Amino acid sequence: MRERVAVVVVTFNSAAVLPGLLESLPLGLEGLDWTLVVADNDSADDTVTLLRSRAPQAVVLEMGRNAGYAAGINAAVRSAGEFSAVLVLNPDVRLTAGCVPELLRVLRTTRAGICVPRLEDSHGELILSMRREPTLVRAYADALLGATRAGRIAALGEVVSDPERYDVAGSPDWAEGSTQLIDGTCWTACGGWDESFFLYSEETDYHLRARDLGFDIRYVPTARAVHLEGASASSPRLWSLLVANRLRLFRRRHSALGGALFWLAAVLREGSRSVLGHAIARSAVSVLVRPSLLAAPRGPEWLERV
Template sequence: MSLAPKAAGPVVVLAVTWNSAALLPDFLAALPQGMAGVDYRLVVADNDSADDTVAVLRALAPDATVVQTGRNAGYAAGINAALAAAARWESGVRAAVVCNPDTRMRPGCGRTLLDALGEELPDGSRVGISVPVLYEADGATVSRTLRREPTVLRALAEAVIGNRRAGRFPALGELVTDPAAYTAATRADWATGALMALSAEVMAACGPWDEFYFLYSEETEFCLRARDRGFATRLAPAAAAVHEGGQSRVSPRLWTLLVLNRVRLHRRRHGAAAAAAFWAAVLLRETSRSVIGKAPSRAALRALVSPSRLRERPGPAPSAPRSATS
């Protein structure tokens, strides 16, 4: 299979921080081995941290480019700010590796992700987004990070039998649960955005990340938009990293934001009629979880039945794990 030509310039490793001072030492310590063999530059977009995040960056990564957004702008806005800073380099960038600061690359992870970009697939698309196998904080448990496109049927099946049981059947589940999928070069409709490599080609074709989504669904939207333009998201099984926050408990506020953004994304991609059916399926799921005492679902349920909450643009929220699925 042919490979797409590689763009000139270095690779940009970008991270978005918000009160991330405690996370940065381990993240930065893992970078040299994680990106071994790659000419890269680190760019960090800080969303107005109130702690010592910027001071820690200056001390531990003096060569990094630090972009201070001046506000809690959201994950997509932070990515866009970092990419805009990188775009001003004379040589441009060859690719980008987008990281959460609570990820820890294992040796060779970055180069393996980058080598996976550009491959032409049988349907004529190219790999524009590559993702690693992510392990939970224990370093041994594989996190289920691959996803299928959200549909009404999948939302309904997950409401009735749960996302992990539904995930065993491709037509019924969004979550890819088959362990074998995480040992092969598995193609997905999208993947959680804690760590992913983007080719120069996919960034040029897709443009900026959608800042409508303050947190959650921004990586879903980007991966689906890339797929619409002929670029695939695919797992690079030889690349690995630990995601410290991958299984963190999700607060009612964050779960509400996740649920609302799923409905908003479906409406923006499929229109009002399809969105109404998707909303009903999500409503059923959150209702059933509320009945058994799930506080996050009770909060989400209240928001789902509020037209004003569904219409409003997502606003600032605390930082959160990128892989919340519970």
């Protein structure tokens, strides 16, 4: 099958950031055969109207509810027709010229199942997007030293925090999921994204599953994209969801004892930051000590209970 890229975007009240993404697609995908499929999670703003006026060629799926990020990706891929690769993009991403052809080149010349570019923020600053697999040692080092300091040592840090590592190609265990090119064979082997993760940890789960099946995750510094980034670091509810899903993913892949020790590391990390006055950490602690919240589905209704 000739190369055909399914460009998949999930939107939720994204009217303010979506035009910039749409404008960047032709240059970022120049020379490739591609189709844009957007799954909208019941936006209350003008997202769908904007899409139909500015991207009339796009397939727009109205989910009818806020189904979550993974569910939106899966629905969009099912509606994409034939493809040789899937490009998953957040609506607040801007591709630079030649980004996706370069990712595709690496995808086809290596053992990679997923390729990710160098990410920068709106000020041109490097985003630390490469990650190592969560472990107990890394969880406690993060709690005691902080993610940036711990990340300078591979055994201690989940976040690859040495900026020099981003100047060369790499093979992280997983990577920040705002911009990623997934090989069609990898997608078929792994299946869809896990929809039980409403938001956060879904890309971690997917990348680790791909690696379990023998696919590499490749960081490609010669491909570049801009990510405006979301609000998880400033929203108590979203941060609590992020922390809860990290715990749930670790419990899924490890023993009950390992899960309990990871929970303790999370309490230590968020509790110490709560003492220092961080509101988002206080919210996370309140979730971590409430078994009913840790056990409940993590969707809009869950967020209302936080």
